[in-house]
Amino acid sequence: MKTITIISWRNVWRNKKRSLAMIMAIAVGLWGAVMTLGITNGMMAERQRTTIEQHISHIQIHNPEFLKDDNIRNHIEKPEALFTTLDAAPEVKAYSARTMVSGMLATTTLTTGVQLIGVDAAMEDQTTDIESNIIEGRYLDVEGRNLLLIGQTLADKIKAQVRSRVVLTFQDEHNEIISAAFRVCGIYRTSNTTFDERKVYLRQSDLLAQLGADYMVSEVAVVLDAMEETERLSASLRASFPELEVRSWSEVSPELGYMNEMFGVMMFIILLIILLAVAFGLVNTMLMAVYERIQEMGMLMAVGMNRRKVFGMILLETSFLTLLGAAGGLLLGGITLQLIGESGINLVLVGGDSMQYMGFSSVIYPTLEPSFFVTLTLMVAATALCSALIPALRVMKLKPAEAVRAE
């Protein structure tokens, strides 16, 4: 076996140019695969992260009726027990208890539908990164009453800026219409322009004062230290609070999961196409190598090398070529991911800012799990074995008497 391995290894280098060309082709193909997958995975991971951190959190808890009708009367009854449980849960990083109503925001020129989110500024700041997304003005923790934090898309739409006055109109729990004037204290921008157009933040105390209500909580958004704890904690909360609707992020935003799956399938298909191209190249190279050495193969069988060993020699040669190319491609891909993964790729220059309309950040941080490289190596090994079959089977059909006399 050792000698067959040595012969196979040396055979790889008999035609250095051809072997190097094949190795480089494999390396470039795999580097391309790693980059494509890394960029796509980075896009999806970033979308998932920003959606969770900026918008939906890991877990959302509501009164079940609120999901059918977001009227303020469908609030969580006696939320204190829930808060106690969340305070005691070690996996909970932070949570925000929000008062929410749908309403209209009006200026002198325009009226538009919005969702008003009344928050405790400190709790909200620990749960989402809304404060870090402020591009103008201040967060809700400043002095003053009836202050608003609006998204840049909404601000552009209503032509508002910091200190602009707007009128909010909404209904209380008795369906009475309430109108109140508010002043814009800050403008934020997230990666989702639809969110920015709809969601308006204000102090919970200001909203409750307008509603004439005691403490009412429409939604509790929970952020965890580790995403992997989501399902386990969700199940635990459901068991403890069966009267509440507890949803994980994948239930709040199922399209996030679907999109991940869809991209996963697409990437698998792209990877298969790349590996198919690699396989064709390998088959071509190895068939040439076999045809050039028919006489030699015939001699080997004539002097007493069984067909299994000759078959194994071809497999080994193909494997060496493939693994060298794969090692180069994966290493290059890993290094490139490491370098670009920190600085990110800014797609604004190539029209990437429109991606925000679909909830994608225009700056992508390519990333791949280490386990992916293991999977890709196994797929490449399988490609090598399959590619080796055609030339190896060709060798198996050789007749030694004819082969030794081949030109």
Next chain:
Amino acid sequence: MKIIETNNLTKVYNSTVVPVRALNEVSLAFSEGEFTAIVGPSGSGKTTLLNIVGGLDKPTSGEVIIDGVDITGMKESKLIDFRLHNIGFVFQSYNLLPVLTARENVSFIMLLQKEKREVMEQRAEELLRQVGLEDKMDVRPSKLSGGQQQRVAVARALASRPRFILADEPTANLDTESAFNLLDIMQQLNREEGITLIFSTHDQRVIDRARRIVTLVDGAVAKDDLNRPVA
């Protein structure tokens, strides 16, 4: 002692299209220690006979018996193993493995026989010395002349301690000096060690050295000249 017998060997190619009768009921016997040259015009069946005796091809009818073993109906896997342990081959085009050195080419056969490493190394060196290549042991075939390569091929053929060696036109690609050197070596092996040699050849230089000449014409034995005086 007879080590090879062929009984009514016939080989027909393309039997369903235009049949070509390459061998026509050839019956021969070869004794241990013989140096035989099989001669005849092109297409007379020399190579076909060697291929069938060497187990590289199967006859259409007839049998080949080597040391009492009928190899004609043997399964391929057993035949490959039989060749490995009993038959040495020297080809016209040398057919050395270009990625191995002279020493490795000779050792390779013993490796297939699963010989011990120390025995392999010692025998490879011994054989290469016997063929006059003690200073070329670690050189690859691309750096050897045609004659030197053929001598490595002879050493390789001897490495497995075969019952006999089959050589198909071994001097065809050699210049005069190389051909004589090779023949000297082979004749010496035949005389001193009793190695049985069967050559297929057109080369008069070979024919002059052979003690037995079998002449084939149109696939049949036209003449079998035993116990000739040799050069």
